[in-house]
Amino acid sequence: MSAKTWTPKPARPAPANTVGFVGWARENLFTTKLDSALTLLCAALIIYVLDVGLGWAIVDASFSGDDRNACLKPVQGACWPFIDAKFGQFIYGRYPEMERWRVDWVFALGLLGLVPLLMPTVGFKRANVIFMLGFYPMFSFFMLTGGSFGLAAVDTSDWGGLLVTLVVAVTGIVGSLPLGILLALGRRSDLPIVRALCVGFIEIFRGVPLITVLFMASVMLPLFLPDGVNFDKLMRCLIGVALFASAYMAEVVRGGLQAIPKGQYEAAAALGLGYWKTTRLIILPQALKLVIPGIVNTFIGLFKDTTLVLIVGLFDLLGIVQLHFTDSTWATPETHITGYAFAAFVFWVFCFAMSRYSIFMEKHLSTDPNQ
Amino acid sequence: MTDPVIRISDMNKWFGTFHVLRDINLQVAAGEKIVICGPSGSGKSTLIRCLNRLEQHQEGVIEVEGVSLDGSVKNLESIRSNVGMVFQQFNLFPHMSVLENCTLAPIWVRQKTKQQAEALARQFLERVRIPDQADKYPGQLSGGQQQRVAIARALCMNPDIMLFDEPTSALDPEMIKEVLDVMVELAEDGMTMLCVTHEMGFARQVADRVIFMDEGEIVEENAPEAFFSNPQNERTKMFLSQVLSH
Numbered sequence: 001m002s003a004k005t006w007t008p009k010p011a012r013p014a015p016a017n018t019v020g021f022v023g024w025a026r027e028n029l030f031t032t033k034l035d036s037a038l039t040l041l042c043a044a045l046i047i048y049v050l051d052v053g054l055g056w057a058i059v060d061a062s063f064s065g066d067d068r069n070a071c072l073k074p075v076q077g078a079c080w081p082f083i084d085a086k087f088g089q090f091i092y093g094r095y096p097e098m099e100r101w102r103v104d105w106v107f108a109l110g111l112l113g114l115v116p117l118l119m120p121t122v123g124f125k126r127a128n129v130i131f132m133l134g135f136y137p138m139f140s141f142f143m144l145t146g147g148s149f150g151l152a153a154v155d156t157s158d159w160g161g162l163l164v165t166l167v168v169a170v171t172g173i174v175g176s177l178p179l180g181i182l183l184a185l186g187r188r189s190d191l192p193i194v195r196a197l198c199v200g201f202i203e204i205f206r207g208v209p210l211i212t213v214l215f216m217a218s219v220m221l222p223l224f225l226p227d228g229v230n231f232d233k234l235m236r237c238l239i240g241v242a243l244f245a246s247a248y249m250a251e252v253v254r255g256g257l258q259a260i261p262k263g264q265y266e267a268a269a270a271l272g273l274g275y276w277k278t279t280r281l282i283i284l285p286q287a288l289k290l291v292i293p294g295i296v297n298t299f300i301g302l303f304k305d306t307t308l309v310l311i312v313g314l315f316d317l318l319g320i321v322q323l324h325f326t327d328s329t330w331a332t333p334e335t336h337i338t339g340y341a342f343a344a345f346v347f348w349v350f351c352f353a354m355s356r357y358s359i360f361m362e363k364h365l366s367t368d369p370n371q
Numbered sequence: 372m373t374d375p376v377i378r379i380s381d382m383n384k385w386f387g388t389f390h391v392l393r394d395i396n397l398q399v400a401a402g403e404k405i406v407i408c409g410p411s412g413s414g415k416s417t418l419i420r421c422l423n424r425l426e427q428h429q430e431g432v433i434e435v436e437g438v439s440l441d442g443s444v445k446n447l448e449s450i451r452s453n454v455g456m457v458f459q460q461f462n463l464f465p466h467m468s469v470l471e472n473c474t475l476a477p478i479w480v481r482q483k484t485k486q487q488a489e490a491l492a493r494q495f496l497e498r499v500r501i502p503d504q505a506d507k508y509p510g511q512l513s514g515g516q517q518q519r520v521a522i523a524r525a526l527c528m529n530p531d532i533m534l535f536d537e538p539t540s541a542l543d544p545e546m547i548k549e550v551l552d553v554m555v556e557l558a559e560d561g562m563t564m565l566c567v568t569h570e571m572g573f574a575r576q577v578a579d580r581v582i583f584m585d586e587g588e589i590v591e592e593n594a595p596e597a598f599f600s601n602p603q604n605e606r607t608k609m610f611l612s613q614v615l616s617h
């Protein structure tokens with residue numbers, strides 16, 4: 001028997017209208033009549049929004065000037081000189097101008113510690129964490145409050161703007177994650193008292209609005225403290241925000257804990273690992289990875305909730321922007337909207353960065369080839 | 372005869388009101404290989420899970436290497452670390468590479484250095500014939516490979532006793548052999564093994580005793596030849612005719 005030799009057919013190029021941009025557009029944008037209509041409608045909408053937005057932010061906007069007169073054109077867009085003039089206030093609040101370098105140092109060192117920490121490929125993680133959780137908070141505390149090491153004391157009531165926003169958000173974030181994890185573990189504990197305490201804490205803090213917590217922190221908390229002990233309003237807010245966020249965090253983490261199969265606990269136990277080692281090495285790494293989107297969602301919510309500290313008389317970024325609307329030097333019809341746009345943009349940058357980082361981290365940590 | 376490494380006497384266990392293990396008596400000598408079989412729900416898994424106290428019994432005595440497993444047991448972790456266990460569902464840690472799976476317990480329980488633990492892990496991965504998969508994650512391996520990693524992971528603790536709970540039931544037929552081969556080799560090296568399995572070929576080849584359980588009781592217990600060729604109990608005969616007819 002003579003076997004036929006078989007040669008595969010040579011590959012031919014795909015029809016021109018199925019590849020490249022034309023192919024992609026046919027496939028994705030204009031598949032059916034309805035798709036085409038929707039594509040055109042959305043395109044029109046995008047163009048309209050961009051036109052109005054850019055017209056306001058750039059074309060009709062003012063970019064320089066020293067007072068309201070710069071922003072009183074007949075067709076007036078954004079009044080950017082207002083932001084420019086108030087920029088220092090927006091960032092530092094009433095922090096004395098002479099001392100602002102201290103805040104800059106804290107920002108710079110924070111960035112310097114944070115960036116390598118967030119990049120998985122950079123080594124020295126342990127040292128980095130110790131630096132960021134040990135040295136950095138102390139450094140920031142002494143640097144910002146002053147009163148020692150020859151630094152002039154700056155009262156926290158003079159802090160404001162982005163500084164307050166970041167201080168509140170970062171302490172909230174850094175405090176709520178470990179506290180939330182402990183609460184979540186406690187809620188699943190076999191010990192009835194521990195469980196009851198954690199459930200009680202979580203349900204109480206989740207059940208009240210943050211504003212209430214902030215009020216309580218600034219009005220009620222002093223009542224529980226012995227006479228003469230009176231700590232700072234900002235400090236009380238920090239604690240309030242961290243506790244509030246930790247209740248949400250606990251529920252997010254608990255969701256992750258519940259998704260870990262029983263077999264993981266059993267395999268760890270069978271190898272002789274105890275509760276804490278199992279939790280730390282086996283359970284939490286998997287559970288936290290599962291709930292990264294939820295954790296970051298909570299962080300983002302927390303970041304924006306910091307604006308509520310205005311209620312107890314602290315001026316965060318948004319608060320201070322609003323405060324300056326009353327300045328008659330800059331009283332124009334566009335001042336408000338420009339200020340709000342600026343504040344919104346700053347908040348958006350931070351929240352968007354967190355969101356993107358979470359997506360990056362999810363991909364980076366994935367060990368499942370099927371995802 | 373030397374002291375048994377496992378001694379179970381008059382042991383009873385309930386899940387709530389359900390009497391799952393009834394008057395179990397069993398002694399296992401060092402180096403002995405025991406195969407446990409029986410219909411689904413007869414309590415096989417529960418029995419071997421009691422041996423490292425993943426389940427707690429309510430009555431009777433279980434002694435492992437002379438230590439009685441009861442409420443007062445002090446260093447449960449150190450007892451568990453001497454008893455390796457292989458599960459039906461592998462239960463590898465998916466967030467760790469194969470090598471990390473194997474070095475985790477030696478490092479954190481046995482206080483070995485990373486180098487020592489890795490050398491040990493590579494040695495056992497070699498033994499289960501997957502030395503080249505060390506840096507992969509469990510999700511990237513076939514079922515048979517995963518189960519062999521699970522065996523290597525248990526062996527890295529240098530256990531005195533190995534428990535297997537249906538190690539091949541979740542595997543495709545062509546992978547069963549590669550796992551059984553590893554287990555046979557382990558048996559030949561003199562490991563004390565308790566193995567829940569329905570692989571009767573394996574039982575014939577390595578078991579010193581085969582135990583048949585039903586309804587939470589040990590119904591019959593015999594050397595494999597006698598057990599298969601001449602079962603004493605009606606219930607055993609019925610079960611064997613079902614299992615062997617496949």
Ligand SMILES: Nc1ncnc2c1ncn2[C@@H]1O[C@H](COP(=O)(O)OP(=O)(O)OP(=O)(O)O)[C@@H](O)[C@H]1O
Pocket residue numbers: 386389391409410411412413414415416417418
């Ligand atoms: N945690 C538990 N709570 C209550 N009942 C349980 C529990 N675990 C097992 N059981 C019951 O105990 C009985 C014995 O279970 P076990 O898993 O030991 O059986 P098995 O012989 O291993 O069966 P299989 O061959 O299906 O694995 C079954 O009826 C099962 O439903």
Ligand SMILES: [Mg+2]
Pocket residue numbers: 415416417536537
């Ligand atoms: Mg079972």
